[in-house]
Amino acid sequence: DAGVIQSPRHEVTEMGQEVTLRCKPISGHDYLFWYRQTMMRGLELLIYFNNNVPIDDSGMPEDRFSAKMPNASFSTLKIQPSEPRDSAVYFCASSLYRGGNTEAFFGQGTRLTVV
Amino acid sequence: KQEVTQIPAALSVPEGENLVLNCSFTDSAIYNLQWFRQDPGKGLTSLLLIQSSQREQTSGRLNASLDKSSGRSTLYIAASQPGDSATYLCAVRPWTDKLIFGTGTRLQVFP
Numbered sequence: 293d294a295g296v297i298q299s300p301r302h303e304v305t306e307m308g309q310e311v312t313l314r315c316k317p318i319s320g321h322d323y324l325f326w327y328r329q330t331m332m333r334g335l336e337l338l339i340y341f342n343n344n345v346p347i348d349d350s351g352m353p354e355d356r357f358s359a360k361m362p363n364a365s366f367s368t369l370k371i372q373p374s375e376p377r378d379s380a381v382y383f384c385a386s387s388l389y390r391g392g393n394t395e396a397f398f399g400q401g402t403r404l405t406v407v
Numbered sequence: 408k409q410e411v412t413q414i415p416a417a418l419s420v421p422e423g424e425n426l427v428l429n430c431s432f433t434d435s436a437i438y439n440l441q442w443f444r445q446d447p448g449k450g451l452t453s454l455l456l457i458q459s460s461q462r463e464q465t466s467g468r469l470n471a472s473l474d475k476s477s478g479r480s481t482l483y484i485a486a487s488q489p490g491d492s493a494t495y496l497c498a499v500r501p502w503t504d505k506l507i508f509g510t511g512t513r514l515q516v517f518p
């Protein structure tokens with residue numbers, strides 16, 4: 293398997309524009325996580341899905357953020373409108389539930405810069 | 408609320424030293440604990456996963472231990488090398504299934 297695949301790797305956009313980040317989890321994995329990493333706050337969980345259903349979105353900072361998982365092989369994180377404080381690295385991760393043996397695998401991340 | 412702390416925040420050592428990185432968590436109700444490595448500008452690479460019923464896991468020069476009752480885990484790196492330079496993150500998976508990360512230890516091993 294190619295691992296968790298995220299696109300784009302880098303995104304530079306102007307304030308106010310819509311940004312869509314994409315993630316393809318490892319085939320067969322039933323959990324998908326979106327994290328944001330900044331120097332100030334470290335890794336923060338934004339939202340996670342189980343079997344394509346959002347389970348906990350309490351980490352989504354504002355209504356400007358939304359995430360979807362239309363099927364088991366694809367998820368998006370959308371920011372609309374984007375703001376400079378959204379600049380961060382966004383990671384997607386997936387795992388397979390095995391009653392505790394649930395190693396998570398991360399993608400390479402999307403570095404978002406909002407100017 | 409589960410909180411994960413890593414000490415030290417940064418560490419700089421000469422090549423060849425044996426190292427211990429510490430991770431503590433406040434709630435012992437966890438499925439597992441996972442150690443990751445992150446190189447600058449890169450994603451997270453899983454190093455070791457310890458299930459809640461296990462005491463330790465080993466992979467090559469790495470050994471991770473877990474003491475769930477005291478809320479502590481250590482990552483032991485034997486005979487450190489410059490290639491080990493990276494940030495090391497621990498993450499616990501509580502019964503809510505989401506991974507909660509510590510703030511990381513930035514390690515530099517110099518020749």
